[in-house]
Amino acid sequence: MALRTVAGSMARRQPIFANLCLQSFVISASNHRRQSVTYPISSTGFRFSIRAIQETTTNPITPMIGDNTKQSQASPTWKVKMLYDGDCPLCMREVNMLKERNKNYNAINFVDISSDDYSPEDNLGLDYETAMGKIHAIMSDGTIVTNVEAFRKLYEAVGLGWIYAITKYEPVATMADAVYGVWAKYRLQVTGSSI
Known part of the structure; x- marks a missing residue:
């Protein structure tokens, strides 16, 4: 739109310039690239350099068939996978907070181990009982x-x-793991859940 206005105002002053501009450029609503073009506009040898938007054609990206497709599917887009108990109300408060933060990072893949769809095969063989015993992150x-290292990795993934x-440092690391160990041992009784 701006190029047409400039070309129109220049057309009143330089008919040759306007004809070249209007013939050479097409304004497109999508797929633009910038290009610097120089045109002679008079017999005196003056040249003007203009920047124009020229229509381009792009092909949509299609996945390659073969080994590259398998490799791209094998590479996860997340940094850490959180296995959590969706039936634990206290756990869900923390999970919901992390999910909210993750909207800006897209770094955590959340997996509810209490879901009927939970599959140990998709989670390095971690069965339901093992995953329920304490927090696991992959x-x-x-x-x-x-344990606490899993929380540390999850929080790091969302900027916290x-x-x-x-x-990370002793003796805090040992104390934190001991406190979490007590919580993990009695979590089901405290929250009223069962395996």
Whole structure:
């Protein structure tokens, strides 16, 4: 739209310039690229450099068939997978907070182990009873982390790593794991859930 206005105003002053502009450029609503074009506009040798938007054609990206497709499907887009108990109301408060934060990061894949759809095969063989015993997180490289380290990785993934940063150092790491161990042992009684 702006190019047509400029070309129109220049047409009153330089008919040759207007004809070249109107013949050479098409305004397109999509798929633009910038190009610098220089046109002679008079016999005196003056040249004007203009920037124009020229229509381009792009092909949609299609997935490659073969080994590359398998590799791209095998590479997860998330950094960490959180296995959580969807029947635990206290757990769900934390999960909901992490889900809200994850909207900006898209770094956590949430898996409800209490769901009928839960599959140990999709989660490195972690069966329901094992996953219910304590928190498990699976890193995108296949590493399984548990206890407070799992929380630390989850919080780091959504920009809240500072909350659990102190738990990397002794003696805080040992104390934090001991406190979490007590919570994990009695969590089901406290929340009224059962395996």
